[in-house]
Amino acid sequence: AGHVRFEDVKFGYDADRLILKGIDLDVPAGHTLAVVGPSGAGKSTLARLMYRFYDLTSGRITIDGQDIAQVTQASLRAAIGIVPQDTVLFNDTIGYNIGYGREGAGRDEIEAAARGAAISTFIEGQSDGYDTRVGERGLKLSGGEKQRVAIARTLLKNPPILILDEATSALDSRTEGEIQATLEDIERGRTTIVIAHRLSTIVHADEIVVLEAGEVVERGSHAALLRRN
Numbered sequence: 001a002g003h004v005r006f007e008d009v010k011f012g013y014d015a016d017r018l019i020l021k022g023i024d025l026d027v028p029a030g031h032t033l034a035v036v037g038p039s040g041a042g043k044s045t046l047a048r049l050m051y052r053f054y055d056l057t058s059g060r061i062t063i064d065g066q067d068i069a070q071v072t073q074a075s076l077r078a079a080i081g082i083v084p085q086d087t088v089l090f091n092d093t094i095g096y097n098i099g100y101g102r103e104g105a106g107r108d109e110i111e112a113a114a115r116g117a118a119i120s121t122f123i124e125g126q127s128d129g130y131d132t133r134v135g136e137r138g139l140k141l142s143g144g145e146k147q148r149v150a151i152a153r154t155l156l157k158n159p160p161i162l163i164l165d166e167a168t169s170a171l172d173s174r175t176e177g178e179i180q181a182t183l184e185d186i187e188r189g190r191t192t193i194v195i196a197h198r199l200s201t202i203v204h205a206d207e208i209v210v211l212e213a214g215e216v217v218e219r220g221s222h223a224a225l226l227r228r229n
């Protein structure tokens with residue numbers, strides 16, 4: 001499950017200015033699609049449309065053939081997990097930050113998600129483990145550590161579709177490489193849409209589309225795009 005299609009999707013925040021000007025995408029279940037392009041091209045907008053933050057001006061987005069306009073908000077949220085660029089954590093425990101909003105998740109599941117996100121490196125040595133408080137009055141986490149908490153939260157949800165919206169863009173290149181490896185692990189078996197601006201982070205994508213001013217100007221494999229540019 002998780003076949004995502006965009007069919008001639010047009011969208012503008014204002015009626016008189018289209019931000020996306022007719023986008024066609026076909027992401028088979030389990031594939032990774034990367035979307036690259038300059039700032040302002042419409043990449044984040046494209047991601048927001050997938051969880052129906054806004055209604056389309058025209059066109060259709062489908063998941064497994066079903067128009068997302070016909071799906072409840074709750075089932076869309078269950079189907080799609082998002083790792084954003086900057087994760088804002090609550091001033092609470094690590095366990096709380098991973099598990100909030102995931103009613104019914106037990107301690108074992110939270111710990112398994114945390115292992116999947118490889119957050120053990122900064123929990124180890126903390127006498128309170130998952131009960132360690134983070135934030136202003138607790139443990140200060142680095143940008144990469146915060147992203148690992150966000151990844152654990154997404155793993156706990158276990159969605160068939162993942163959106164990584166510049167999930168590593170704010171990190172230094174060494175941390176980016178480390179988080180990248182974890183992300184590629186969790187992408188396996190899920191349909192993933194990666195929004196990125198460095199081509200080096202999306203070598204593994206099945207397809208890359210280049211978005212400019214709301215239009216797909218190029219598409220192909222990483223190797224094909226490098227040959228052409």
Ligand code: ADP
Nearest residue numbers: 013014019037038039040041042043044045046
């Ligand atoms: P990217 O992610 O490629 O940098 P965005 O999707 O964030 O691009 O933005 C595409 C365009 O839409 C930009 O011109 C931006 O100013 C505009 N835009 C983004 N969000 C809003 C909004 N909430 N209201 C109005 N315009 C917006």
Ligand code: ADP
Nearest residue numbers: 051077080081082083084085101153154157165
């Ligand atoms: P949950 O719905 O279970 O909290 P997520 O943590 O995956 O699941 O977050 C999904 C919701 O969070 C989206 O429906 C959206 O409302 C909001 N959200 C997460 N990341 C972003 C983002 N980068 N931009 C805007 N909204 C976001």
